[in-house]
Amino acid sequence: MVKLEDLKKEATQILKSGKVKYIIGYAKGAAGFMPIPAFISDPEDAENLTWNPACVHNLTKFIVDEKKRLKKEKKPDNRPIGIIVKGCDSRAINVLLQEKYIDRDDVYLLGVSCEKTGVVDEKKLAKTLKGQRVVQIDFEDNGNFLVTTESGSEKIPAEDVLAERCIECKANFPVVFDIVFGEKIKRQVDKPFQSVETIEALSQKDRWKFWKEQLDKCIRCYACRSVCPMCYCDECVVDTISFAVEPDTSAEEKAQKIKWIEKSPNLSENIVYHLTRAMHLAGRCIDCGECERVCPLDIPIRFLNKKMEKDAKNFFDYEVGFDPDQPSLVSSFKDEDPEDFIR
Amino acid sequence: MEKILQKKSFPKWVEKLDAYEIYSPVKKDNTWSYEIINTPGDIELDYPNAVQAPKKIINPQREVVLEFGRSDDDSLEVTEVLPEEKSVVIFGVRPCDAKALTLTDLVFSGDIKDNYYGKRRKQTAIIGLACNTPPSPNCFCTSVDGSPHSEDGFDILLTDLGDRYFVKSLTNKGNNLINLGKGLFVAPKANEKKEIAKIHADAEKKLKRQVNDAEKIPPKLKEMFESPFWDEESMSCLRCGICTYLCPTCHCFDISDEVTSVAPFKGYRIRTWDNCQFPDFTMHSSGHNPRPDKASRLRQRIMHKYQYFVECYDHYQCTGCGRCVSKCPVGIDIIEVLNKVRDYG
Numbered sequence: 001m002v003k004l005e006d007l008k009k010e011a012t013q014i015l016k017s018g019k020v021k022y023i024i025g026y027a028k029g030a031a032g033f034m035p036i037p038a039f040i041s042d043p044e045d046a047e048n049l050t051w052n053p054a055c056v057h058n059l060t061k062f063i064v065d066e067k068k069r070l071k072k073e074k075k076p077d078n079r080p081i082g083i084i085v086k087g088c089d090s091r092a093i094n095v096l097l098q099e100k101y102i103d104r105d106d107v108y109l110l111g112v113s114c115e116k117t118g119v120v121d122e123k124k125l126a127k128t129l130k131g132q133r134v135v136q137i138d139f140e141d142n143g144n145f146l147v148t149t150e151s152g153s154e155k156i157p158a159e160d161v162l163a164e165r166c167i168e169c170k171a172n173f174p175v176v177f178d179i180v181f182g183e184k185i186k187r188q189v190d191k192p193f194q195s196v197e198t199i200e201a202l203s204q205k206d207r208w209k210f211w212k213e214q215l216d217k218c219i220r221c222y223a224c225r226s227v228c229p230m231c232y233c234d235e236c237v238v239d240t241i242s243f244a245v246e247p248d249t250s251a252e253e254k255a256q257k258i259k260w261i262e263k264s265p266n267l268s269e270n271i272v273y274h275l276t277r278a279m280h281l282a283g284r285c286i287d288c289g290e291c292e293r294v295c296p297l298d299i300p301i302r303f304l305n306k307k308m309e310k311d312a313k314n315f316f317d318y319e320v321g322f323d324p325d326q327p328s329l330v331s332s333f334k335d336e337d338p339e340d341f342i343r
Numbered sequence: 344m345e346k347i348l349q350k351k352s353f354p355k356w357v358e359k360l361d362a363y364e365i366y367s368p369v370k371k372d373n374t375w376s377y378e379i380i381n382t383p384g385d386i387e388l389d390y391p392n393a394v395q396a397p398k399k400i401i402n403p404q405r406e407v408v409l410e411f412g413r414s415d416d417d418s419l420e421v422t423e424v425l426p427e428e429k430s431v432v433i434f435g436v437r438p439c440d441a442k443a444l445t446l447t448d449l450v451f452s453g454d455i456k457d458n459y460y461g462k463r464r465k466q467t468a469i470i471g472l473a474c475n476t477p478p479s480p481n482c483f484c485t486s487v488d489g490s491p492h493s494e495d496g497f498d499i500l501l502t503d504l505g506d507r508y509f510v511k512s513l514t515n516k517g518n519n520l521i522n523l524g525k526g527l528f529v530a531p532k533a534n535e536k537k538e539i540a541k542i543h544a545d546a547e548k549k550l551k552r553q554v555n556d557a558e559k560i561p562p563k564l565k566e567m568f569e570s571p572f573w574d575e576e577s578m579s580c581l582r583c584g585i586c587t588y589l590c591p592t593c594h595c596f597d598i599s600d601e602v603t604s605v606a607p608f609k610g611y612r613i614r615t616w617d618n619c620q621f622p623d624f625t626m627h628s629s630g631h632n633p634r635p636d637k638a639s640r641l642r643q644r645i646m647h648k649y650q651y652f653v654e655c656y657d658h659y660q661c662t663g664c665g666r667c668v669s670k671c672p673v674g675i676d677i678i679e680v681l682n683k684v685r686d687y688g
Contacts, residue, residue: 029674031481031552036674037579057673061581065637123373133480217371219395219404221618223583227672240599241623245630254628262601263615264405294672296394296585298374 001139002112002182004051007084010110010179011046014082020108023082024062026055033134034122037062051084051112051181053120053137053145056163058288059083060092060229063102080108087114087171091286091321092229094176098324099284101232111177115185116143117158118166122293125161165289165302168192175322196306211271217297218270220263224291224301225277230284237261238273278304283312283329286321315341344512346521346528347535348501353508356524357383360432363468366400367434368393377433388435388503391478392664396440396591397433401463402447404588404616408459408598412609424611426459431467432520439484439662441471441496443591449656450594459614468516471497475546481665483678486554489662491546502539509539554681557649557659563684564650572687573638576680579673580637584618586644586667586675592660595619619643645680 007025014020027038027048034054039062040046060083070076085093090111096102120137125147132149140146144155159167166172170192173184191197199207222238225231235243242249242257261276262269285305292302312318315338318329348356357365367386369378375393377400380386410422444464451457452464474482474491484490494500498517502509509531512518521528531539554560567573587593597617602610617624620641625634634640652660661677668676 030676030679031668031674034674039578062579065578068636219588221584221588222621223581223585223672226581226583239623240597241626243622243626245626245628247630249630263597263599264601264613265615266405290672294583294585296589296670298372 001115001141002051004049007051007110007112007181008046008049010181011040011049011082012043014108015041015043015046018079020082021077021079023049023084023110024059025049025082025084025110026051026057026059033136049084053117053139053158054122055084055086055112056119056122056290056293058086058089058092058227058229058290060085060089060096061227061290063096063107063229064232066106067102080106082108082110084110084112085174085177086112086119087174088165088169088286088288089229090174090176091171092288094321094324095230095284095286096232097176098326098328109174109177109179111174111180113174113180113182113184114166114169114172115139115182116172116187117145118162118169118172120145120161121163124163128156128161163289163293164195165287168195168287168306170319171321176324193306193310196303196310199303200307212267214299215270215274216267217299218265218274219297220265220270220273221296223294223296227290227294228281229288229290230281230286231277237276274299274301274304278308281305282308283318283320285309344518344521345531345536346510346512347504347531348508348510348524348528350506350508352524352527353386354383356527357386357434359523360520363430363432365432365434366397377435386434388472388501390435392437392440392666394666394670395589396443396664396666397436397469398440398443398447398591398594400431400433401444401467402451402460402594402616406459406614407611408614409612410609411600411612412604413607426462426466428462429466431463432470433467434470434472436469436471436497437474437478437664438471438491438493438495438497438500439482439489439664440591441469442484442489442493442662443496443664444469445496446592446652446656446658446660446662447594449658468498468520469496470517470520471500473500473502473543473546475503475542477546477550479665479669481552481668481676481678482550482663483552483554483665484663485547485550486552486557486678487659487661487663490543491550492543502542504535504538504542509535552665552678554678554685556685557681559685560681561650561653563687564646567684567687568642568646570687572683573642576675576683577636577638577641580620580641580675581672582620582622582637582640583672584620585670585672586677587618587620588616589666589670591662591664591666592648593618595624619647641675645677645684649681649684 011023022039022041025038026035028050029036035050037057037059066081134149136148138146143158145158147154147156170189172187174180237260245254261272289302312329365380366377367380368375368390375390377393377397407424410424412420414420451460494513498514500511512521595617596614598614600612626632648660
């Protein structure tokens with residue numbers, strides 16, 4: 001088991017020694033049992049760190065902010081930032097390294113092992129507890145979670161409330177880290193694509209009906225994009241205006257911003273948005289599942305990314321985020337690559 | 344007008360409203376949303392609150408305001424498009440969301456009249472449902488001049504009494520709806536009135552979250568424009584639009600032209616919701632962005648709701664529904680932010 005005390009000790013130490021500029025970890029939130037991302041620069045505040053099955057967030061997303069801040073600083077402090085990474089989050093680091101978005105020295109990785117379980121799906125938990133308010137959730141031995149509600153504590157088998165992505169996870173132990181907490185436990189994943197296979201099993205007509213209903217709900221809050229560690233572009237296809245505009249950009253250049261996707265949140269535009277995002281994540285998505293978790297309308301976005309992941313595996317034997325030195329899926333070619341889908 | 348309606352008579356009343364387009368909370372997948380219903384049986388009033396406030400009906404996210412196109416003689420034709428005229432009833436609206444409409448009225452039906460909003464508002468009757476228990480663990484309506492049984496913005500307010508509803512009509516629109524169900528409603532007895540008073544008083548005590556002394560916040564905020572506070576509070580913000588799009592009081596919009604066909608040339612001018620949390624909201628054509636980072640955008644959200652709006656209209660532009668707290672992907676908690684602002688410095 002991950003010993004929180006060890007994690008706090010290491011955090012305090014690296015902050016004290018000045019090895020890292022600050023640490024991004026998890027801390028208790030004000031509302032409910034869900035932790036919140038915490039940015040800790042004072043060694044004394046390392047005491048606030050927490051680690052439990054509700055630590056769902058992929059904190060690597062905040063690297064984008066750090067890079068933006070560095071750009072603005074006159075005398076940038078180039079020390080690494082400490083980030084707590086689960087297995088899935090660490091795969092994101094590998095993709096960012098592979099894409100040369102970050103250098104390995106930019107981050108000091110405090111890996112945490114999910115061991116036999118993973119993180120909780122809030123909705124599944126609410127269903128299991130039939131409306132009882134959760135106060136705290138903790139890891140227990142033997143693949144159980146200890147859930148404390150307003151009326152007492154109970155042990156729940158983790159598999160009943162685990163996030164779907166954790167059930168299909170191939171990285172319960174960080175794949176890249178500077179220091180790691182918890183044990184490396186081999187976990188068999190027999191059906192890594194079982195969730196998306198339920199959608200694939202539908203007829204084309206039913207699939208179309210399913211996606212029409214789901215994507216019609218989208219209100220284009222772009223939370224799925226905002227939370228994604230791979231969505232780090234300065235300018236996105238859905239943005240209405242060009243962010244590359246500088247004071248000396250000519251009027252003509254400004255006018256030439258192509259509108260790929262209209263602002264209307266109707267089905268056709270929503271489909272273009274979500275399919276574009278899925279394609280841009282092909283060979284890049286590490287299945288942290290954050291896009292789906294944050295969607296306020298419960299759109300099962302993860303299916304789209306999982307389908308890309310499955311195709312990458314089946315057609316090109318490509319897996320994302322395990323090797324920062326492998327050539328990327330879409331920019332590399334092998335003689336044995338299949339071509340039969342090109343028509 | 345105060346009445347009692349047996350729950351078993353409720354569908355019969357709804358049947359009498361067949362001249363209206365009826366919206367009700369409906370459970371779709373795992374979430375509640377306001378949808379048009381076809382039979383009275385589809386109305387579900389035993390529910391927490393919808394993810395999206397009924398603002399999406401009165402002030403829809405996308406609205407066509409003009410149609411344009413070239414006619415046969417190559418002249419440009421522009422036609423104004425106004426909302427379809429119809430009578431609408433929305434059932435099951437929570438007091439926070441109805442109060443939010445009264446706040447949006449101040450903006451869209453004040454000195455400057457917005458025809459689109461105004462028309463929809465006028466043709467829609469709002470039938471509320473008092474909150475006997477808080478629909479969300481993050482409800483804090485009582486901190487911002489609201490209450491779980493507030494009557495603001497309603498034509499009729501229902502309170503659940505187990506096997507019947509206590510029905511209070513607050514406007515002529517409401518009276519008319521009740522008159523359509525003549526014979527179904529009876530006058531409340533004295534003990535039922537007592538019961539109502541108790542339920543309402545108890546409901547207020549059940550709220551778990553609070554912003555005490557909220558009146559201290561607007562003047563405090565006035566001094567905090569340049570404060571480093573916003574940098575700290577916005578560290579975990581992802582720049583998504585959940586808080587504002589789900590907010591029942593946010594009403595900012597954008598106007599754009601969408602060409603649907605090049606030959607023959609035609610298209611629409613549309614109005615869509617816009618979002619102060621997006622970087623393009625304030626981006627100037629010069630390339631300058633007066634709100635260049637997430638700190639300035641979080642500040643804007645708080646300032647607008649608890650300072651500028653208070654200064655302009657003497658109301659908070661927040662009704663304490665708690666949606667932005669519950670749905671924020673990183674747990675930015677407006678209640679906490681406000682408590683910190685109040686105690687700042």
